[in-house]
Amino acid sequence: MKGVTTYMYRDFIRWIRYRVGVISSLVLPAAWLLFVGLALPVTFTGNYLDFITPGILVMTILTAGISSGSLLMFDKILGFLNKFLAMPVPREDILVSKILFISLRGLIQATIIIILAVLIGATLMTPVQYGLVYVILFLFGVFISAFSTTVALYLDDHDSFAAFTAMMTMPLFFTSSALMPYSAMPGWLAAIARVNPLSFAIDAIRDVGAGSIPAVPILLLLVFTAVVVVLAGYAFRKVTV
């Protein structure tokens, strides 16, 4: 546990000292919400902000989660990872610290989006609903960051990782249910969107917004996340350079 908190402390200080990074990670999601939420001429729903906010939230967590691998990649390229791996601290602490740091940072970004969305006209939800939204976002964040960190562990250089990121982020976002409901999609897109893990989280958040408790999706998300974290932890324990 000491290892996890210490690695998180290190990543946190590095992040807040890097001011451009802080500003960009806080402004970017807000910009997305404003441009997409207010600018798109939409006819299929009454309050598009209520519809798009879950999509922007999940996309923000996706981008955050992917950047977890980026953090690890830099540690690897700059020689930190070798130092850490040669220490008696449990190696999976590196993984857990990255996951927690990135997921919590993602939740800070999510909070900004939620506040902003309400300010510009989204429906205010109850504390329980917000609690459920945070649970879903956190689980999804852990899922994505565990995955991307493990991918970064096995890739050789930052260019490969950047290629992986590009390959993941945009296609996943545009083939998800983030921007439009299944009914408004062409058939082939709807088919892809229904199996896209992003849609899974987005739909769950929309269910929360609609007043139901998506117990089954949350449970499934929990199971998937647990599986990925266990596999990733095993990979970290066994890794050689």
Next chain:
Amino acid sequence: MTVIRTESLTKMFGDLCAVDSLDLSIGKEIFGLLGPNGSGKTTTVLMLTTLLGQTTGTASICGHDTRLAPEKVRDCISYVPQDMAVDTNLTGRENMLVFARLYGIPDPKDKVDELLGVMELSDRADDQVKTYSGGMRRRLELAEALVHEPEVIFLDEPTIGLDVAARRSIWSHIRTMTKKGMTIFMTTHYMDEADQYCNRVGIISHGKIAAMGTPKELKSRLMKDVITVTVDGVYAPVNLEGTAFVGQADGCISFTAENGREALPQLADALKQAGNTVKAMSLREPSLDDVFLQSVGKQDEPQGFEEWKFRMMLHGRH
């Protein structure tokens, strides 16, 4: 007492044998592993620090097998890679605190203060590391490596890229560590440093130890004096009694001689008779460079080097 022991330690990368049946036995000393690029130095260090598994053979540190008890090995070592991995937007003290906490030191703040003092960084401890010089960053890394009082420290090219004064200071700190009973296992390219500071050196070539011993022993294995000759054009070999050919590097041909003063004029004559145009000759005592040249021979670039990439890189600079 043996601190680091390897028995037929071997690492294959596909068909390439990076480290070939290495047998080492290292006690409390400064041991320098010397070798050209791609000779297996770093692979050896990575195996000894539990970062890479060997193909066959065994290695143990302080009696713990690197494969069977890697956690115990990690407890008693520190590893400082050559990359200078310090967080530049953290202060020196914050960098140290991260390490002290990771190692679970009981009083991290006191320990950090103490080591910053030892490494002469106290007055800059609260400045961000990006304002530090290369020498200071290296000293900070050494301070980090000392935080849990390890028995063995692995240093990969500890003085690379540092100026003369910074190197001297790093070496004096390394010497102090060995006085406290630590074992230093280091790799270096700098023969003069290895000669001056290492208790023993091993010269590795193509994954095998080509020569091992104290710098003095190795030098005395060569004959007494070294004559270096620069010739115009291609060197035509000569054979003169009382001298021996050592090797050729950068257009300089080296010979050893029992008695350099007498051999020098004779060698000059012999070279001329063989058809060489001698441009310069000099006489000196043997250095570790000569030992290295003799052990490693003419150096080929390692197999991983791709010339076209290198050329592309050079073109990109224009």
